[in-house]
Structure formats: C-alpha cells, structure tokens
Amino acid sequence: MIFHSIRWRLQAWHGLILVVVLTGFGFTAYHVARDNQLRRIDQDLDQRLMAIFRPQPPDRPPDRPPDWQHGGHGQRGGFPPNEPRNEHGFGSPDFLRHIREAVQQGGALDPSQTNIYYYVMWQQDGSILAHSPGAPEDVSAPEHPGPQALKARNAFGKTTPPEGGPPMPPAARSRGQLRELFRFGPLGDCVLVGRSMSPDLTAMRRLALWLIAAGATVLLLGLAGGWWVATRAIRPIEAISATAVKIAGGDLAQRINAADTDSELDRLAGVLNSTFARLEAAFAQQAQFTSDASHELRTPVAVILSQTQIALSRQRPSAEYREALEACERAAKRMRNLTESLLQLARLDAGQEAMKRELFDLSRIVRECVDMVRPLAAERGIKIQCDVPSLEGLGDAGRIGQVITNLLTNAIHFNRDQGEVRLSARGESDAVFLAVADTGQGIPAEDIPHLFQRFYRVEKSRSRIQGRNGLGLAICKAIIDAHGGNFEVSSQPGAGSTFTVKLPLR
C-alpha cells in the first residue's frame, strides 16, 4: 500500500505538526491583535471620557470642537487640573449645568452621521442625567461594583487615576458590536462613553481571513517542502531496496552505489555490500563445488556407459567382456570413493559428523598411519622418518588418523623418487603440533591459499590418478576445523613442503 510507505507517513506527521503550529500561531496572532485593538479602543474611549470631566468653558468659541473628539487631554482648554470641579459630585448644580452645556455643545458640534461615539451620564440613583443624541436606547447603567472590585477591574491595570481624572479607575464592557467605557464618580454617579466596534470587527475579520490564507499558503509550501525532503531522504533507501530486489531476483553481482547514499546510510550500504559480496562468493563457491562434483562424477559414468555400450554392440570373446567389466569396476570404485568423500564433507559441513572428544596417544596414531602408507612409499623408494615423542592429543583419534594418512599419502605422492617424508611433533601447554614435511617440488606460493579448496589441484597433470579426487585436503581441513585447530603450510619451491596441524587441547 502506497499510503503505508515511509514517505507518506513522514508527510502525514509533518502535515499534522504544521497544522498544529500554524493554528496555534494564527490564534495567538489573532488574539494579540484583537486585544491590542480593544486596548486602543479603550484608550480612545477613556480620552473621550476624560474630556467630559474637563468640559469646555461656556465662553469657548462654538467653532472649536470639544477636546474629547480629538482624544486630547484638554491641554488647549478645559479647567485647569487643579481646579476643584466635582467636590459635590456630578450632581452639583453648577457642574451639571456645566456638563449639560458641554454635552449639548459636543452633540451640537458633532452632528455628523459618521460619529460613532456616544455617551450617557447617570446620577447616583440611576436616572439618566444626560446623553448624546446617538446613544443607543437600550444602554443601561453599569452596576457600581464597590470600591474594591473597581480597583481590580481597572481597565489599564493601573491603580493611580490619571492626573486630574476622577478618583475611580475606568471599567470597560462589550455589548454586541458596542464597546463602552465608564467611570464612577466618588458619589456613585457614572459617565459612560461608547462606540460601535463594527469597523474594528470588520478589520479583525479581514485579519482573520488573511491569517487563514497565509496559514494555508505556508501549510502548502511546508507540505511541498516536506515531500521534497522526504523524497530526497528516501532516495538512498530506495536505491538500496532496488539493489536488494535485483539481488533477490538472482543478479548477485549487483551492489549499492555508495554515491547514492548519504553519510548516515553509508555504513548500512557498506554492511549490505559486504554481505552481498559474501553471499555472492558463497553462491559462486557452491556453484563451483556442484559443477566440480558433477564433473568428477561424469567421467566415470562416461567410462561405464561407453565401455558397456561397446561391449554390448556385438558378440565378443570373453576376454573383451572381462576387460570392459574391469574398466567398469575401476570407474565404479572411483565413484564410490568420490561419493563417500562428498557425503563426509556434507556431514562435516552440517556438523552432523559425531566427533569424539577423548585423549589419545598421538605417537601411536602416527605409527599406525605410517605403517599403513609404508608400502606406498617403498614403491618409489621414499623413506619415512618418524620423530614423534609420546604426546597426548584431544579429539577423535580415528578422524585425526584420517588426516595424518591423507597428509602422508600427499607427501609420498608429490615427493620425488628416493625422497624423504619427515614427521615431527611438539607439545605446548594448550595445543599439540604435528608437522609432515616432504622433499618434493614444493607448492607455488599463489596456490597455497587455495590448497584446501574443494577439487583444487595444483598439479593438473596428476589429476586423474586413481583414488585422488581433489577432496582430501578439504576433508582434512573440515575435520581439523571441527576440532578447533588449524593448518599451516610452508613451501620452498624445489625443496619441499611442510604441512603443520595445530590441535588444541581444550
């Protein structure tokens, strides 16, 4: 499934995080803007409120607009700040008259339909003292909250009233699209200035739309960028998996191109490449082994087939039948020898060949082996010198004997006539070492690493000699490996070779 791919999952998480971040950011931005706007409105309203507390003198020229319409602080007119004007509260006749005039003046001076401001004044008993012409009819008197709460609800967060202002701090409220700011006088009378917020709300809505549009754009860009990054990040993985697919398809020569991978994936690619190389080598070795084994088996089969076919092609004297049967017997023995070796190797490979682990007298085993091969050596006048002290070995005496016999037959086989085979051994605390040296032609250095390879032959010319199937040393190595030991081969061209077996004692 494509939606289960790493890239899609990365993209989904990336998109989710982006949406959360953008939404949070948008909400915060919107609210900060909204609060700022409200604060500006409140400041504006408060300036106008304060202007009412500093009304114009009655003799003020009628063409001059009242201060509060400009949001000024009455620096250009109004009572001097130190003039006591409301010591009797809003209700004092002088002050009331004064206010009414100001309000009327303000209203008369600002008849414009665009004026969004209005104000209302209440006396202590809640009756409306005065209001501007544009004031909404449903405006109700704010409830006096008591001096403590007023202090807490200070719209500006300040406890000190502005200079010359009334003693109580202003409070704000919203009613639908209207924003109203009011102050109580010390006697409980109240002045409220309000305005419609509809232009501000329209602006806020526009801001919200902008934020949504910008957020959506950023989200799309982010998703596109994320897709690009994910594609780039996944490309080496895809290169690796494409290579793996090709290898699974049978093309073992494929390798991951290191140029396709980033540094983090370099190690993975390296590990996979070396694994692939080992796999390929193992496969090649297996294929070579099968090919060699079938090759070795085919020649005797060809002998049997051709000998029998020719013998049966016509009536023959019995001596010819005998010859044919003898040839068939030789071929069959060769096949038996080979199949037994192959079977033993397969068992050793699979770890199925039960190995005894017991102490044995190495010198006795060596003597038995030497006695067995002595006739073979005598045929070519080869002397066997055995210099093996009494030593204890640990393992399967029968199989160690097989190894020694094999080494001895090799040493005789590859020796020169009248040559010599020397056996020597020494013991160490944790292992015994047995060396078999010959005086033959020696082994070329380039062949030594391959000696224990199955069916590897140094001397091709000796390849078909009876009883030698190219598996002898491979079996020796498998047996010694199963004992935890190893082989060492040294050779001097023209002077001879030495095979040393290390057999551990634990």
Added chain:
Amino acid sequence: MRVLAVEDEPDLLGSLLKALREDGYAVDGAPDGEDGLYKAESYDYDAIVLDIMLPGIDGWELLRRLRKTKKTPVLMLTARDAVRDRVRGLDTGADDYLVKPFELVELLARLRALIRRSASQAQARLEIGSVAIDTAARTVTRDGEVVTLTAREYALLEFLALHRGKVVTRTTLYEHLFDETDDTLSNLLDVHVSNIRKKLGHDFITTRRGHGYSIE
C-alpha cells in the same frame, strides 16, 4: 577416415579407440595434451575428438594452438555442460560439442556429420552413377543391390567419394586410411582398389599414374 582421440582417462580412451576402430576409422589416441597436439599437428586427421580437462596442455590451449595451422574438424568432450563452457569451446574453434557422459552412437553420428561437412557434403547419402553410398549405415548399393565391402575397402571408397573429382595421392590415402597401429602388410592400397573395381566396375576408380586415384 583417420581420427585422433585425446582423452586422459585411460578406460574412456580405450573405449573411444575401440568404438571408432570398429566403426571403420583409422584411430590414433593421445593420453595428454602435449601428445595430442604433436599428433594433431603432424597428421591431417579427418576429425579430432578432444577432451577439455587434460593434464599438461588442456583442451582449450590445444585447440587454440592447433587452429594457428590446421582446420581439422574438432569435436570437444567435456564433463561440464555450462553454457559458458560450450560457447567458449565453439568460439575457440571447436566444430561441435558433446557433454560427458555421452552415447557412443551420438558421438559416432556427430563425427560422421563433421567429416561430411568438412568435405562440403550435406547429406549422408552419396550417389555416383548407379552406385549409392550410405555413410550413416556404411552400406554400398549398385543398381539397388547391396555390394559387400570389407571395412578397409569401404573406407577407401568413402574417402574417394567424399573427395569426388579430385585426385587423391597414395600418401594421402595411406595417411587417412591407416593408423599408427596398422602393420605395413595391410597397407596394400592397390589390392583394395582392385577389389573395389571388381565389385563396382573397372572404370569406377580412375588411376592417374604417378599421381593417385580419383572417382570422376
């Protein structure tokens, strides 16, 4: 027809030599590459049966060196049947390929086909006037009646028929009809020629005095 068999497994070489000899070929054997190459270069064999895995010079090398001087048809024998090996064999200059273990009849049939092709004959049946030679069955008929020939007479007739229209020297005939094991007494060419003439008509084989024999 004279054939060389190069094979290092003595029992296989033995049965090859025997089968070929009984099929009417003059056969030489070589147990290794060096001997094989020496013989292949010394005589004009009609075909060579060559094993690939040989001690000393292997089959590939023998073929490569032989191809520098001779075009003798070569049938390769191998125990490996990998396509790669077959391709390599054919590319090196082998004319045919047989995988061990093989059927003797197939080996003999392929060898006949090789020799025929090298003499530019596509068919196994040669017809000269009223005489027909079936090289597969090794039989000769004259006017539809079977003519009995000895192996040597047949070999001589087949060789001349395959080289029809050409004068074949006595030396060439000696080289192709007798192998190194034949004793000189049996090499009496004139006796064989006169016997064939008795059976197939006096004019069937023409004598070119001082040159050799030919079938027109």
